[in-house]
Amino acid sequence: MADHRPELVDDALRTLGVDHTELREAHKRWQSRVHSRTFPRGEMRYLTSLGRPEYEVRRQVGDLACRALLWPVPLWPTLRFEILVAPGGAVWNEWLVRQPGDPGPRLDSPGQLPPWGCTVEEVLRAFPSAVPMVGDAPTRARVGLTDPGGGQGFVAHFTWGLFQYVAPHPS
Structure with a gap:
């Protein structure tokens, strides 16, 4: 998520009471576990x-x-x-x-989607034009949608199912 929202990652680390060094060490331990031949x-x-x-x-x-x-x-x-x-x-x-x-947030416009505030499923439900797209990495998802008010196409980008940013749809 730091690729897209480093400022939110910094806020999250402060909330959790850890720093970037502890984050890197935890990630290193997790990667070591999941790549071990003995890990389930x-x-x-x-x-x-x-x-x-x-x-x-x-x-x-x-x-x-x-x-x-x-x-x-x-x-x-x-x-x-x-x-x-x-x-x-x-x-x-x-x-x-x-x-x-939990009903989640009200989502009215692609340009108003809250970073780290909505999920793939919520965007798919909120916008009748929404179409799942192939993600650009294993933990990433994308949803194509059209702004109900203007007809402009967008792509909403998600990491681990959590909204990160929206970009104009490349036509």
């Missing part, structure tokens, strides 16, 4: 690291029946970290979503 794969990777999820719900995505496991995120009390688990334990998506029952 699939669903067990998250259960081992995050503990028991706060919520577990059944989801139907197209023809696939899966489970969604959700954990609280201290930095964002109304968001949850969600993994979607296919039968057999394979994880095929991981990102931030709004906690169940």
Whole structure:
């Protein structure tokens, strides 16, 4: 997220009471764990690291029946970290979503989307023209949409499912 919103990362680190050195060290430890041959794969990777999820719900995505496991995120009390688990334990998506029952922010215009304040699902629901696009990296998503008031095309960019910025759609 620091690629797009370094000032928000700095604010988040202050809120959490850590500095950039501690962030780098935590990232280094995490990368070492996930690339270890002995670290669990699939669903067990998250259960081992995050503990028991706060919520577990059944989801139907197209023809696939899966489970969604959700954990609280201290930095964002109304968001949850969600993994979607296919039968057999394979994880095929991981990102931030709004906690169940929370309506989230009102989204009126692509130019008014709040950085770090809305999720992919919320933008898809808020704009009838919204279309999921292929992300430009594994943890990134993009949504194409048209401004309801002016017909201009935009692309909303997300990291880990959380909105980062909007740019004009390259026509």
